Amino acid sequence: MPRASVADTLRAVNLVLLPLVARGLIVRRPPLVAGAEKLQLDRTAVRELQRLRRIYGPGPLRLALPRAVALILDPEDAKRVLAESPEPFRADSLEKRHALGHFQPYGVLASSGVPRDDRRAYNEQVLDTPAPVHCLADELLGKVVDEADTLLAVSEATGRLTWDDFMRHWFRMVRRVVFGDHAADDEEVTDLSGALRADGNWSYLKPKSRRKFERFEARLLHHLAKAEPGSLAGLMAQTPASPITVPHMQVPQWLFAFDPAGIATWRALVLLEGHPRQMERAVSEVADVDLRRPHELEFARACVLESLRLWPTTPGILRDTTEDTEWSTGTLPAGHGVVLFAPYLHRDDERLAFADRFEPSLWTGDHDPDAFPLVPFSAGPVVCPGRNLVLLLTSAMLGRLVQHHEYRLPARRHLDATEPMPAIYDPFRVTFAMRRRA
Numbered sequence: 001m002p003r004a005s006v007a008d009t010l011r012a013v014n015l016v017l018l019p020l021v022a023r024g025l026i027v028r029r030p031p032l033v034a035g036a037e038k039l040q041l042d043r044t045a046v047r048e049l050q051r052l053r054r055i056y057g058p059g060p061l062r063l064a065l066p067r068a069v070a071l072i073l074d075p076e077d078a079k080r081v082l083a084e085s086p087e088p089f090r091a092d093s094l095e096k097r098h099a100l101g102h103f104q105p106y107g108v109l110a111s112s113g114v115p116r117d118d119r120r121a122y123n124e125q126v127l128d129t130p131a132p133v134h135c136l137a138d139e140l141l142g143k144v145v146d147e148a149d150t151l152l153a154v155s156e157a158t159g160r161l162t163w164d165d166f167m168r169h170w171f172r173m174v175r176r177v178v179f180g181d182h183a184a185d186d187e188e189v190t191d192l193s194g195a196l197r198a199d200g201n202w203s204y205l206k207p208k209s210r211r212k213f214e215r216f217e218a219r220l221l222h223h224l225a226k227a228e229p230g231s232l233a234g235l236m237a238q239t240p241a242s243p244i245t246v247p248h249m250q251v252p253q254w255l256f257a258f259d260p261a262g263i264a265t266w267r268a269l270v271l272l273e274g275h276p277r278q279m280e281r282a283v284s285e286v287a288d289v290d291l292r293r294p295h296e297l298e299f300a301r302a303c304v305l306e307s308l309r310l311w312p313t314t315p316g317i318l319r320d321t322t323e324d325t326e327w328s329t330g331t332l333p334a335g336h337g338v339v340l341f342a343p344y345l346h347r348d349d350e351r352l353a354f355a356d357r358f359e360p361s362l363w364t365g366d367h368d369p370d371a372f373p374l375v376p377f378s379a380g381p382v383v384c385p386g387r388n389l390v391l392l393l394t395s396a397m398l399g400r401l402v403q404h405h406e407y408r409l410p411a412r413r414h415l416d417a418t419e420p421m422p423a424i425y426d427p428f429r430v431t432f433a434m435r436r437r438a
């Protein structure tokens, strides 16, 4: 199996792996995201992987590092790795186990073998994984619309929709969805989750904070004990669990993962602001829809999916091999790290005509989703079990934001539909001018 030279390994580490880790694998570090945007680092990373593919061929490429790691360069190989997870490609890779150990040591993503199967089944039941419209949609959508409306009232008064206001109401919605309305104001549980995730960014380089973790766990148990009807906590109380499930330790992943869902919704609004035709379509989709009632907004969902394709919130999908695996170019030994770099799979302009365009039609049934691996939610047996729930809530939020209001961005944050979309778009420094539509 091809192995990169020391010089090429150093380039791959500097241009692909280090920027990925520096921005924060578990929680984004805003100053570094701003720097990454300025330098458009993901464009450089994609170019570097294209260069390596030209030199070494499309098979997995081993790097000359003390920690055995291989880069996946071929879309078919990416599909294989995801389809054959978690055996022989285990999802709880070494780095991930250490990173997640800071705040969810018994979460499904940090598990393998029998505990993984048990916890995965539990997650799927509560998140109602296969259903495009979650079984609690009636209750959950009301919470989304409530929070969107309060946010819009605040923004209308000032004529500005800011990132901070958006995220404040986003996380209120998340706490109401996960724990119930009684937890709407508990910012501490969100802050603790954020602080533990920031520790997780350092993986095994940072000691675990027992005090913070215990405080976080106590808040979780306090809220879950109420089992409020119409929330995921209420559903958890009715869902059978075994002694190895550790139900409350599945929740940190949900809180964690609603953060990128907010980022994806926000960037979808940025995309629509820059693409008037698509904005018109998004507005007309919700014109006569009561967003509090269960619905499937196909176009709004496609816009969120496009936001995630252009700027994946999980840019690195990591695996470790549990046994030797055979490839057309040779054998990859057991214990090897495997890295799928989502921006390369989604935006390889040598392979994909749409790489740098905003193209919601990729997700609306006009295209064959199996033709190329677009994997914002991963794929295969480890695919995000929250995918449908996320798309329900994010599309409802996006739908509500555009239903009666219009938005403008200043030129420096505006995306021009006639230009290629940037490789990185920093969501944190965005403020929309907004008003109620005439």
Ligand code: HEM
Pocket (backbone or CB within 6 Å): 091, 108, 109, 110, 120, 123, 127, 253, 254, 255, 257, 258, 260, 261, 262, 264, 308, 313, 314, 317, 318, 375, 376, 377, 378, 379, 381, 382, 383, 384, 385, 386, 387, 389, 390
């Ligand atoms: C935009 C938002 C989200 C994105 C892009 C996303 C994406 C992902 C990805 C890429 C994985 C990793 C799979 C792998 O390693 O192959 C994952 C795992 C997971 N996600 Fe999400 N996710 C999001 C939101 C959520 C939400 C809101 C929940 C729960 C309410 C959730 C629950 C989970 C769980 C439990 C796993 C672990 C699955 C396993 O290990 O089997 N996700 N997600």
